[in-house]
Amino acid sequence: MSTLAGKHIVLGLSGGIAAFKSAELCRALVKAGVTVQVVMTEAAEHFMTAVTLQALSGRPVYTSQWDPREANNMAHINLSREADAIVVAPASADFMAKLLHGGADELLSLMCLARPIDKVPLIVAPAMNREMWANPATQRNVAQLKADGIHVLDVGQGDQACGETGDGRMLEAEEILDDLEAFFSPKVLAGKSVLVTAGPTYEAIDPVRGITNLSSGKMGFAIARAARMAGADVTLIAGPVSLETPRGVKRVNVRSAHDMLQAVQAHVPDQGVFVATAAVADWRPANSADQKIKKDGSGQTPQLSFVENPDILATVAQSAAAQTGALFCVGFAAESHDLLAHATAKRLRKGVPLLVGNIGPATFGQDDNALLLVDASGARELPYASKQALAVQLIDDIAARLTR
Ligand code: C5P
Secondary structure (H helix, E strand, O other), X not given: OOOOOOOEEEEEEOOOOXXXXXXXXXXXXXXXXXXXXXXEOOOHHHOOOHHHHHHHHOOXXXXXXXXXXXXXXXXXXXXXXXXXXXXXXXXXXXHHHHHHHOOOOOHXXXXXXHOOOOOOOEEEEEOOOHHHHHOHHHHHHHHHHHHOOOEEOOOEEEEOOOOOEEEEEOOOHHHHXXXXXXXXXXXXXXXXXXEEEEOXXXXXXXXXXXXXXXXXXHHHHHHHHHHHHOOOEEEEEEOOOOOOOOOOOEEEEOOOHHHHHHHHHHHOOOOOEEEEOXXXXXXXXXXXXXXXXXXXXXXXXXOOOEEEOOOHHHHHHOOHHHHOOOOEEEEEEEEOOOHHXXXXXXXXXXXXXXXXXXXXXXXXXXXXXXEEEEEOOEEEEEEEEEHHHHHHXXXXXXXXXXXX
């Protein structure tokens, strides 16, 4: 379940072409279980109608501080007191300048000023032309808003409505949703660095053929995302998969087990946690041909021989950092049967404090899974759920182990 479920968010729109993304954001928030109260400035109404946002939020939209629907005629007080957060998206350059100076000449800025600062966080998603964004005045304002405790989200990069290209567009709705989810997630891994391997490896036979393992990478990507939501600095070393990089996660793409080992060794110093979810190929062809091996019609098959790949997890688990407890290593085991017995044996063989078992064929490529957490004192089951929900539970479990 999303950390946003059950929250009440006031979604403020100031004037900007990115207002169309706010309609999507509103819909996504409602889908995540949020009650959304929309407040719009007059400028915002030039870009999007209140009718659309009322329909999407299921609540009448507020556009004026003189709204007679409020018995005490104090919409700015009433709306801000009931909110878990105020999110202004889009936040125009002008609106941010106004926030900075405590301007309050219309409902949205008035409400932001009147909010109880300690209880109701203010999150803004800037949206503007690249020159406006780069202007020292805007950059000064952003720095000061941050210093004032306002959460200023990043801007996107790319084509702008004006035809120019650069920094300043508003993040996409799902990116803002992700940042809001992260904002509300307990920061159980704050200050920690987490390294995750995910996906399969690919071992080339020749330039067009190779051997690989069944692995979508979904579990590892979900763990990287959950670790970032929990406040960690996350590096994800990914084998060949076609998954989007979780927001805020550094990704390093690799192909073979050998590449993966090198990338892990380059990044593992200074990490506090290593989670090896990758399905690393156990063997690679002893010789990879430079040119495509041709079928000559004789019925002869190529004679392949294999060599064993390095065991990345076992190698890291034997390092001084892991042995002294500075690095906490977590292994995964994809089994087809006898999960507890195999996972228990694998934990000892790999030399890791925690090994997570799952039934491989049941979960390959799926969005759901069930996990068995095996440590020195026994096993704990995380029952069938989405990989993202399981990842959050696993990260919580790991964080608790770090503080023991
Ligand atoms: O031995 P097996 O492949 O089942 O072990 C699975 C665990 O070991 C996973 O955590 C996987 O990422 C890791 N592993 C590894 N390097 C290998 C083989 C497995 O890091 N060569």
